[in-house]
Amino acid sequence: VTSDANAAIDAIWRIESPKLIARLVRMMHDVGLAEELAQDALVIALEKWPESGVPDNPGAWLMATAKNRAIDRLRRDARLDQKYEQVANELAAAQANAWPTVGMADDEIGDDLLRLIFIACHPVLSTEARVALTLRLLGGLTTDEIARAFLVPESTVAQRIVRAKRTLAEANVPFEVPTGDELTARLSSVLEVIYLVFNEGYSATAGDDWMRPALCDDALRLGRVLAELTPREPEVHGLVALMEIQASRARARTDPSGAPVLLLDQDRSRWDHVLIRRGLEALQRAEALGGALEPYALQAAIAACHARARNPEDTDWGRIAAL
Amino acid sequence: MLFMLPNIETGGGDFTPTAEAVAEMTKYNQELEKSGVLLEAEGLHSQEEGARVTHERGKVTVIDGPFTEAKEAIGGYWMIQAKSKEEAIEWAKRVPSVQGDPFTIEVRPVFDMEEFPPDVQAAAQPS
Numbered sequence: 001v002t003s004d005a006n007a008a009i010d011a012i013w014r015i016e017s018p019k020l021i022a023r024l025v026r027m028m029h030d031v032g033l034a035e036e037l038a039q040d041a042l043v044i045a046l047e048k049w050p051e052s053g054v055p056d057n058p059g060a061w062l063m064a065t066a067k068n069r070a071i072d073r074l075r076r077d078a079r080l081d082q083k084y085e086q087v088a089n090e091l092a093a094a095q096a097n098a099w100p101t102v103g104m105a106d107d108e109i110g111d112d113l114l115r116l117i118f119i120a121c122h123p124v125l126s127t128e129a130r131v132a133l134t135l136r137l138l139g140g141l142t143t144d145e146i147a148r149a150f151l152v153p154e155s156t157v158a159q160r161i162v163r164a165k166r167t168l169a170e171a172n173v174p175f176e177v178p179t180g181d182e183l184t185a186r187l188s189s190v191l192e193v194i195y196l197v198f199n200e201g202y203s204a205t206a207g208d209d210w211m212r213p214a215l216c217d218d219a220l221r222l223g224r225v226l227a228e229l230t231p232r233e234p235e236v237h238g239l240v241a242l243m244e245i246q247a248s249r250a251r252a253r254t255d256p257s258g259a260p261v262l263l264l265d266q267d268r269s270r271w272d273h274v275l276i277r278r279g280l281e282a283l284q285r286a287e288a289l290g291g292a293l294e295p296y297a298l299q300a301a302i303a304a305c306h307a308r309a310r311n312p313e314d315t316d317w318g319r320i321a322a323l
Numbered sequence: 324m325l326f327m328l329p330n331i332e333t334g335g336g337d338f339t340p341t342a343e344a345v346a347e348m349t350k351y352n353q354e355l356e357k358s359g360v361l362l363e364a365e366g367l368h369s370q371e372e373g374a375r376v377t378h379e380r381g382k383v384t385v386i387d388g389p390f391t392e393a394k395e396a397i398g399g400y401w402m403i404q405a406k407s408k409e410e411a412i413e414w415a416k417r418v419p420s421v422q423g424d425p426f427t428i429e430v431r432p433v434f435d436m437e438e439f440p441p442d443v444q445a446a447a448q449p450s
Contacts, residue, residue: 007407007409008409008412009427010407010411011405011406011407011409011410011412011413012408013415014406014407014410015358015410017331027375060369072376110357151399193338206440214406217324217404217406220359220404220450221358221359221360221404222359223359224356225357225358225359228357228359229357251435251436256441256448257447267448268448270436274362274363274402278362
């Protein structure tokens with residue numbers, strides 16, 4: 001029973017933790033502290049839920065528990081510094097008034113989530129650190145899972161994450177969505193991280209730990225989440241289109257012995273047509289927003305020419321050449 | 324991992340939902356979409372509009388709906404991409420209870436070719 005309960009809690013964690021951490025970063029202005037508080041709430045859930053059962057609104061429960069931990073901690077720190085006292089009192093008052101109704105609009109949660117994505121992919125961090133932090137904070141993966149997926153020791157990933165949090169704190173990186181020219185640059189850093197995760201999963205071979213190919217799903221999920229949060233950004237849809245169409249071929253690109261099958265030799269009935277449809281729709285959105293010539297959308301457009309052709313000889317080579 | 328979540332409804336007959344039910348369900352579907360797990364979601368017409376094609380040792384029988392003996396019918400389905408069966412169950416638990424009659428969401432993992440033995444995989448190759 002306990003392992004079943006733990007698996008259920010694990011699943012809830014994967015769904016709720018990004019929103020939880022995002023909200024806590026807004027409150028505490030510190031990624032490391034926010035994640036610690038979220039982890040504290042998870043530990044308490046792991047103690048209580050197997051006995052009491054999972055609460056009706058597990059997300060709200062985790063948030064309330066993490067906030068209480070935050071108040072305790074701020075009160076403790078208040079003995080050292082008076083400014084914390086006021087923050088703790090404000091939080092406690094808000095907690096008393098607004099709980100257990102979640103009391104925040106969906107787009108408010110979305111804003112926090114988007115800010116967290118931009119922080120995790122901040123250019124002040126190395127690419128490896130961005131990848132680890134993004135999977136940890138937004139993908140809900142454990143350090144062990146990230147380590148297995150990237151074929152590195154767990155201590156390496158743990159260190160990357162600790163250092164990344166310290167770097168963010170030292171650089172005093174603000175919790176905000178960048179605007180103007182900065183938005184373009186920062187968004188391209190986010191897209192780079194997501195596509196890197198996708199490609200790492202796509203390059204997995206038979207016999208690899210299943211965490212590796214699962215990176216494709218993690219990247220797709222992050223991309224779809226981002227597309228919902230930034231619906232006006234053409235390149236986000238371009239990247240989602242590219243990943244959906246590439247992922248649609250996953251089942252057809254190796255033969256039973258694990259040897260690769262070239263695109264034109266693949267059994268197209270084994271392509272995932274739901275993913276193709278989603279990819280084509282995302283590409284349409286990218287193009288409608290004027291992003292047809294951006295790098296990801298362009299690659300997606302080429303992939304789409306293959307995806308649309310029922311047989312290799314139907315491929316619109318003219319269009320591919322034109323692209 | 325891919326999962327199909329068919330919604331098995333009781334009460335038979337008319338599945339035409341109320342505006343409130345549709346609003347609730349739309350909110351739920353948006354939540355799935357925002358979480359990056361939704362691949363597709365479809366609602367089905369009642370069995371009255373459909374038919375049953377039964378295969379019995381090579382004998383094929385076609386019966387038009389409705390089916391008076393039927394107590395349960397699939398009213399719709401979701402295709403989702405989740406990390407684990409437990410996650411798919413968690414999403415199934417969150418489906419809003421908008422219908423009067425009880426309903427069951429089944430959580431069914433989609434087969435992956437790699438789960439089959441090599442000879443079955445080889446049989447799935449085009450000739």
